[in-house]
Amino acid sequence: MGVMRDDGAQQALQLLLLKRFGMAAGTYALALLLTWLTVVGGFYQAPASTAVASGGMIVGSQLVFLYFFRSGLNLRFEDPSLTEPQVLVGLLWLTYFLAHLGEARGSLIVLYILVLLFAAFSLRPLVFVRCAALAFCSYAGLNLWDHFNRVLVQPKLALLEACVLLVMLVWMSLFVSYLYQMRQRMRQRRFALQAHQETLRGMMRQLEDLASTDELTGLFNRRHFIKLAEADIRRLRPGHRSGLALIDLDHFKRINDVHGHATGDLVLQCFASIARGCLREGDILARYGGEEFVLLLPDTEPETFTACCERLREAFAAAEVPDTNVDASQLSLSVGMTLLNANDDLEAALQHADEALYEAKRSGRNRCQASWGRV
Numbered sequence: 001m002g003v004m005r006d007d008g009a010q011q012a013l014q015l016l017l018l019k020r021f022g023m024a025a026g027t028y029a030l031a032l033l034l035t036w037l038t039v040v041g042g043f044y045q046a047p048a049s050t051a052v053a054s055g056g057m058i059v060g061s062q063l064v065f066l067y068f069f070r071s072g073l074n075l076r077f078e079d080p081s082l083t084e085p086q087v088l089v090g091l092l093w094l095t096y097f098l099a100h101l102g103e104a105r106g107s108l109i110v111l112y113i114l115v116l117l118f119a120a121f122s123l124r125p126l127v128f129v130r131c132a133a134l135a136f137c138s139y140a141g142l143n144l145w146d147h148f149n150r151v152l153v154q155p156k157l158a159l160l161e162a163c164v165l166l167v168m169l170v171w172m173s174l175f176v177s178y179l180y181q182m183r184q185r186m187r188q189r190r191f192a193l194q195a196h197q198e199t200l201r202g203m204m205r206q207l208e209d210l211a212s213t214d215e216l217t218g219l220f221n222r223r224h225f226i227k228l229a230e231a232d233i234r235r236l237r238p239g240h241r242s243g244l245a246l247i248d249l250d251h252f253k254r255i256n257d258v259h260g261h262a263t264g265d266l267v268l269q270c271f272a273s274i275a276r277g278c279l280r281e282g283d284i285l286a287r288y289g290g291e292e293f294v295l296l297l298p299d300t301e302p303e304t305f306t307a308c309c310e311r312l313r314e315a316f317a318a319a320e321v322p323d324t325n326v327d328a329s330q331l332s333l334s335v336g337m338t339l340l341n342a343n344d345d346l347e348a349a350l351q352h353a354d355e356a357l358y359e360a361k362r363s364g365r366n367r368c369q370a371s372w373g374r375v
């Protein structure tokens with residue numbers, strides 16, 4: 001189950017990352033368009049074949065990233081979004097492009113911001129500053145290189161553009177740091193909320209247990225039994241039957257009168273523990289009230305059901321109640337049994353079981369009486 005949930009979460013993450021990659025690829029397509037505009041406009045200071053070759057290499061680098069995302073190789077990295085490598089590659093291609101632009105370079109420094117925007121929402125501030133520093137050094141380096149080669153026509157303008165870029169990068173770094181703090185705060189709140197939800201769920205479970213359990217015996221209570229029995233009737237397929245039995249401890253008032261109420265309680269607990277030992281998982285036993293219990297054996301045959309009730313009766317008649325003077329001769333129970341068919345009315349079935357129980361009592365107690373086969 002956990003593995004399936006993990007798989008689902010991983011697929012959703014991959015889909016999200018592929019979408020982000022699609023956005024980056026779209027931006028590259030626009031940048032390539034821009035390259036051709038500079039070629040056509042005469043700003044590109046290299047042969048058109050260089051633009052074609054670099055366009056091909058850009059597409060190639062994006063295909064490598066696409067392969068990583070499609071094959072799942074990206075999941076082996078600490079950051080499966082591969083944001084930093086993607087941004088670094090973007091910055092390198094951009095610098096390479098600007099290197100061929102000469103004077104027109106300054107008008108396109110905004111592209112550095114565009115590339116870094118991809119990192120603003122996911123990279124840690126320190127990593128972002130590293131990328132921003134690379135962007136600035138690349139741009140400043142280009143201009144310095146041109147300056148030393150005496151091809152920089154307007155050094156003052158280039159300096160101003162570098163300063164503008166620096167200011168924008170510093171501002172972006174501060175913004176990213178603020179965003180990161182907000183993200184961290186939201187993460188902490190989410191964890192706190194999850195912890196609260198977990199506590200609430202635990203409390204709900206405890207409440208459900210309390211609402212469905214009889215405190216003295218630990219068995220289901222009458223209300224919960226009715227719910228389970230009705231669900232069982234709904235589940236019953238035609239031709240299948242469940243066994244329903246009302247179990248009443250014989251002369252229980254006498255035990256209370258002779259040994260005291262506390263001992264009576266121990267006898268009730270003893271019955272619950274013996275009954276649990278006689279039943280299979282899936283059988284439903286509940287305290288119906290006082291010294292009366294109700295049993296449901298889902299999807300059973302009359303013979304199996306009768307045998308089970310008999311086993312329970314014999315086990316209780318031979319029981320020893322720990323820490324009391326009650327001996328086995330004082331312990332017995334009577335059972336009234338009936339069968340449940342698909343679509344039966346539970347109230348009516350309980351009535352049948354009660355009539356059978358009454359007959360068991362009237363016939364001398366310590367016996368199991370079936371409602372079926374009676375005239």
Ligand SMILES: Nc1nc2c(ncn2[C@@H]2O[C@H](COP(=O)(O)OP(=O)(O)OP(=O)(O)O)[C@@H](O)[C@H]2O)c(=O)[nH]1
Binds near residue numbers: 251265291361365
């Ligand atoms: N100790 C104890 N006694 C209980 C509890 N609930 C009901 N009783 C007692 O169970 C006794 C039931 O007595 P009766 O209904 O007369 O039945 P009985 O004495 O078992 O007689 P038959 O059912 O006819 O065999 C009463 O004395 C109730 O007070 C309980 O939780 N603890």
